[in-house]
Amino acid sequence: MKTQIKKSWAEPYKMKMVELLKMTTRTQRLKAIKDAGYNTFLLKSADVYIDLLTDSGTSAMSDRQWAGMMVGDEAYAGSSNFFHLEETIRKYYGYKYIIPTHQGRGAENILSKVLIKKGNVIPGNMYFTTTRLHQELAGGTFTDIIIDEAHDPLNSHPFKGNVDLDKLDKVVKKYGAKRIPYVSIATNVNMAGGQPISMKNLKELRAYAKKNGIRIIHDMTRVAENAYFIQQREKGYKDKSIAQIVKEICSQTDGATMSAKKDALVNIGGFLATNEWDVYEDARNLVVVYEGLHTYGGLAGRDMEAMSIGIVESLDDFHQQARVGQVEYLGNKMLDYGIPIVKPIGGHGIFVDAKAFLPHLTQDQYPAQTLAAEIYIDSGVRTMERGIVSAGRKANGENYYPKLELVRFTIPRRVYTQAHMDVIAESTYNVFKKRHKIKGLKMAYEPKYLRFFQARFDKLG
Numbered sequence: 524m525k526t527q528i529k530k531s532w533a534e535p536y537k538m539k540m541v542e543l544l545k546m547t548t549r550t551q552r553l554k555a556i557k558d559a560g561y562n563t564f565l566l567k568s569a570d571v572y573i574d575l576l577t578d579s580g581t582s583a584m585s586d587r588q589w590a591g592m593m594v595g596d597e598a599y600a601g602s603s604n605f606f607h608l609e610e611t612i613r614k615y616y617g618y619k620y621i622i623p624t625h626q627g628r629g630a631e632n633i634l635s636k637v638l639i640k641k642g643n644v645i646p647g648n649m650y651f652t653t654t655r656l657h658q659e660l661a662g663g664t665f666t667d668i669i670i671d672e673a674h675d676p677l678n679s680h681p682f683k684g685n686v687d688l689d690k691l692d693k694v695v696k697k698y699g700a701k702r703i704p705y706v707s708i709a710t711n712v713n714m715a716g717g718q719p720i721s722m723k724n725l726k727e728l729r730a731y732a733k734k735n736g737i738r739i740i741h742d743m744t745r746v747a748e749n750a751y752f753i754q755q756r757e758k759g760y761k762d763k764s765i766a767q768i769v770k771e772i773c774s775q776t777d778g779a780t781m782s783a784k785k786d787a788l789v790n791i792g793g794f795l796a797t798n799e800w801d802v803y804e805d806a807r808n809l810v811v812v813y814e815g816l817h818t819y820g821g822l823a824g825r826d827m828e829a830m831s832i833g834i835v836e837s838l839d840d841f842h843q844q845a846r847v848g849q850v851e852y853l854g855n856k857m858l859d860y861g862i863p864i865v866k867p868i869g870g871h872g873i874f875v876d877a878k879a880f881l882p883h884l885t886q887d888q889y890p891a892q893t894l895a896a897e898i899y900i901d902s903g904v905r906t907m908e909r910g911i912v913s914a915g916r917k918a919n920g921e922n923y924y925p926k927l928e929l930v931r932f933t934i935p936r937r938v939y940t941q942a943h944m945d946v947i948a949e950s951t952y953n954v955f956k957k958r959h960k961i962k963g964l965k966m967a968y969e970p971k972y973l974r975f976f977q978a979r980f981d982k983l984g
């Protein structure tokens with residue numbers, strides 16, 4: 524018998540400083556989650572052991588990024604860090620005009636106000652919470668044009684972020700291209716479980732949009748992770764670098780909004796980018812109202828410097844291999860335990876299918892919210908709901924009932940170790956073993972906007 528030699532890889536960095544964590548008891552956690560209204564967003568981070576609430580702004584910065592913070596030029600206007608950021612974005616993403624914003628939603632607010640008029644329709648490859656809300660607040664309506672496979676947690680399509688061009692064509696025929704200011708395309712679709720769009724699909728979409736005179740706006744929050752999947756899965760890309768693929772993706776679009784708190788490895792920051800002078804001019808006028816002058820957009824000079832360095836680090840092939848590799852390691856452990864997760868394993872986290880995990884709960888008993896609370900109680904691991912609570916209500920007040928009812932285990936970049944991943948999988952399995960005894964929740968307080976952040980719940984007796 525031949526021994527199989529496993530070829531392991533490891534992180535392309537080592538630790539220079541560590542952050543100590545507080546360990547809690549089950550009794551302490553039971554009290555903490557009750558005080559938080561069974562909403563993991565309302566827990567104090569000091570009561571959390573392993574924090575998988577989000578991969579947003581939770582990355583560990585490199586020594587070079589920290590060094591960059593020290594050369595922050597805090598001039599109110601024309602900071603040299605702005606020009607460095609502009610140069611970096613032009614070089615690596617290829618967009619012409621850029622405006623920094625305090626984070627992704629700052630860019631979404633401005634872009635929506637510039638491009639959307641009342642009665643407009645914005646097709647997109649699945650909604651994102653803040654993106655859709657800004658589109659609606661600007662008077663538009665979001666329409667989902669992602670392929671059907673994306674709504675099926677068990678379907679292992681390699682590019683679940685793809686657009687269904689027939690769905691888009693129906694929207695264009697129904698409303699007319701004039702009422703569609705742009706198609707909103709996310710790379711590595713967050714709400715679908717961190718699933719990529721293929722270059723082939725993007726190019727077909729580009730051709731269709733061009734023919735109909737419709738822009739493509741790119742939500743490029745996780746573009747580097749998407750590029751990694753293209754490199755691994757798409758024909759003709761295995762010898763291209765992440766940096767080359769990212770630039771090619773961006774070249775298929777007319778502008779972008781970016782939350783640099785994800786792929787770009789910073790704790791705060793974002794930007795708006797466009798290739799159109801008119802759009803840039805309008806956006807530059809608005810940024811002063813909502814964010815700050817167009818050369819800082821709500822950021823300190825040092826934040827812009829850390830962002831420039833983080834963008835370059837995020838495009839390193841070894842970095843992305845370790846990043847997505849760690850997520851896959853956790854996902855495979857969960858699968859070994861028989862835990863139902865969204866497949867294929869996504870780029871930024873593991874999404875547990877709460878409907879399959881807790882089949883005895885109805886969607887109105889908030890299965891994903893319930894499961895997130897139970898996992899916290901078991902081990903102090905903080906996850907979050909991505910289901911009916913996150914989906915919110917329609918303009919007419921009715922609840923959205925999303926097909927996907929998920930608990931998101933989002934992995935911060937460069938923060939946790941493989942041993943942490945083991946603890947997370949074991950704790951989830953612990954809860955899985957006693958899942959039949961778990962009771963659901965009822966909502967006790969519901970905020971008007973983005974309710975998942977601040978809603979409170981009571982345990983059903």
Ligand SMILES: *Cc1c(COP(=O)(O)O)cnc(C)c1O
Binds near residue numbers: 579627654713
């Ligand atoms: C996080 C995120 C945003 C919003 O960015 P913030 O920096 O949190 O304001 C927009 N789109 C996607 C896909 C995101 O994941």
